[in-house]
Amino acid sequence: MTVLELVDVEVTYERSDGTPVGAVAGVSLSVNPGEIVGLVGETGCGKSSLARAACGLTRVTAGSVHFDGRPVRPLGARERAVQDIGLQMVFQNPYSSLNPRRRVGDQVADGMRRTKQRDGQRLTVETLLERVGLAPEVARLFPFQLSGGQRQRIALARALAARPSVIVLDEPLSALDVSVQAQVANLLRNLADELGVGMLLISHDLAIVHEVADRTVVMYLGRIVETGPTRELWSRPLHPYSTALIGAIPTVGTVGRLPEALIGEVPDPAQPPSGCRFHPRCSAVMDKCRSIDPPTFNQGDGRSMACWLAGPDHLGRLGESRGQWHPS
Ligand SMILES: Nc1ncnc2c1ncn2[C@@H]1O[C@H](COP(=O)(O)OP(=O)(O)OP(=O)(O)O)[C@@H](O)[C@H]1O
Ligand code: SF4
Ligand SMILES: [Mg+2]
Numbered sequence: 001m002t003v004l005e006l007v008d009v010e011v012t013y014e015r016s017d018g019t020p021v022g023a024v025a026g027v028s029l030s031v032n033p034g035e036i037v038g039l040v041g042e043t044g045c046g047k048s049s050l051a052r053a054a055c056g057l058t059r060v061t062a063g064s065v066h067f068d069g070r071p072v073r074p075l076g077a078r079e080r081a082v083q084d085i086g087l088q089m090v091f092q093n094p095y096s097s098l099n100p101r102r103r104v105g106d107q108v109a110d111g112m113r114r115t116k117q118r119d120g121q122r123l124t125v126e127t128l129l130e131r132v133g134l135a136p137e138v139a140r141l142f143p144f145q146l147s148g149g150q151r152q153r154i155a156l157a158r159a160l161a162a163r164p165s166v167i168v169l170d171e172p173l174s175a176l177d178v179s180v181q182a183q184v185a186n187l188l189r190n191l192a193d194e195l196g197v198g199m200l201l202i203s204h205d206l207a208i209v210h211e212v213a214d215r216t217v218v219m220y221l222g223r224i225v226e227t228g229p230t231r232e233l234w235s236r237p238l239h240p241y242s243t244a245l246i247g248a249i250p251t252v253g254t255v256g257r258l259p260e261a262l263i264g265e266v267p268d269p270a271q272p273p274s275g276c277r278f279h280p281r282c283s284a285v286m287d288k289c290r291s292i293d294p295p296t297f298n299q300g301d302g303r304s305m306a307c308w309l310a311g312p313d314h315l316g317r318l319g320e321s322r323g324q325w326h327p328s
Contacts, residue, residue, distance in 0.1 A: 003198050004031040004054060004087065004166045008063035011049045021270045023049040025222035026063070031166050034196040036188065038213030038230065040206060040245065044266045046222045047202045051170045054200060055089045068165065085111070085162035090155050092171035097155060098143040104154045105129075105139025111161030128157040133187060149180035153187070160191070166198040174204055181205065185212050206246060210234050215302070218242045221277040222269055224296075228303035239305045240282045276308070284309060 011024035023046040031037050039047055052058035054065055056072040065072040067087045091097050098107060105125045112123050126136045132153040143151055152172060159167050169188070173181040189212045191197050203209050209216060209230070216233045218226040218241065226239040237243045264281045267273055273280050276289040289308055297310035308314055 002030040002032055003068060004168075004200065005066045006030070006050075006054060006063065007066075009050065009053055009060055009065060010062035011046070011053050011058055012061040013049075015270070019270050021268075022222055022272065023269055024053060025269075025272070027219070027222070027224050028063075029200075029217055029224065029227070031198040031200050033165060033198050034192050035215065036192050036199045036201055036213045038209030038216045039200060039202045039219060040204075040209055040216065041219035042245070042266050043204075044269070045219045046269070047219060048170050050219070051089070051168050051200065051202055054168050055087060057089070086165050088159035088162055088164040088167045090152075090159055090167055090169045090172050093175055098151060098158075100143050103140055103142060104146065108139070108154065108157045108161050111158050123161060123163075125157075128161055131160060131191075132157045133183070147180075148176050149184060152176060152184055156184075156187070156191070160195070160197075164197060166200070168200045168202075170202045171204065172201070173208060181208060182211075188212055218245065221266055221272055223277060223306065225278065225307065226303075226305040228299070229301070232301065232303060238299065238303070238310065239307045240284050240309070241278050242305075276306075286314070 007028050009024055009027045010022065013021040013023055015021060025046075027046075027050055029037065039050070041047055049058060053060050054072070056065070056074050059074045072087070098104065108125050108128055112125070112128070125139050129136055129138055134150060134153050134157070138146070138150065138154075143154070146154065152175070155172075156167075172188075173184055176184060185208045188199060188201065192199055192212075201209065201213060213230045216228065216230045217224055218233075218237075218239065220241050226233065226237065226242045233242065234246055237246045267277070267280065275291045276282070276285075276294050279285045279289040282289065286308060292308075294306050294308045294311070296304050296306045298304050299310060
């Protein structure tokens, strides 16, 4: 059963001069129990806007978001924490989301108290800290006494205290050292496997997504361009953007970096290119790409992509853009 479901979601901001910015332009995705869905894409492509919309922290201008079959209503962060505790969000910088003047154990306990009211069962701060790999003594410390990795573990423990079925994580690892990133990534995988928590994991770090995500969703300029099981998508990306973004399976040397093969920048979402939004940067571009937006083509085996190369007229060219990304 799908726990978190987004259908045709749009998020449009308004700049101070009144210009609309279509940060998310019609995205559908779902997160199932125990599944980690990795969301990747360059900076500015709408990942955070989508994450916040999924949790009701940003207003959805069109489409729908459902969690456990109920619509997710737009709420402030504080209301969200109280009302929809089954859906939690963990941000990049846990320091800003933890109260600097309260002991971390008390902050973890806040979530537990709400949970007790809900299902009558009691977790303890100690079991939650153990769950995220921290010693019980940490409960007595204040956030400033913790390392970045420990703070992010506390943010996770606090989220877990609410017994969530889904956690949306927006760049949860990017403030951490590389060695700590790997540990926290393993922790996420264990939590998904052992507690059955579904996760929408946004990360610039392609290696982490490759390592822990069951499914990968590739986003470009407000749209999903390709999705599929991580293993298959990474070993054979189909969409020209995924091919450029993912290229080869990441190695230690490429950890955390976008490939140099991606030339140019993501265009301004207030003025998206006509037709396929990727066409000004695509080496496989065809005439119709410039004027007609490609639909999403189902590729079977849980894979789909929005690119004319997957259409009936061009199937022979699918995947041929691999390795053609360096400008001559
Ligand atoms: N409140 C806002 N008002 C206007 N434009 C916004 C607002 N928030 C985000 N945007 C724009 O929406 C687009 C998507 O932003 P978003 O933060 O969702 O991208 P992102 O993929 O999370 O990027 P990053 O990888 O840098 O975190 C960007 O062009 C950004 O400038
Ligand atoms: S639709 Fe055309 S421009 Fe867009 S990614 Fe596919 S080949 Fe490139
Ligand atoms: Mg972001």
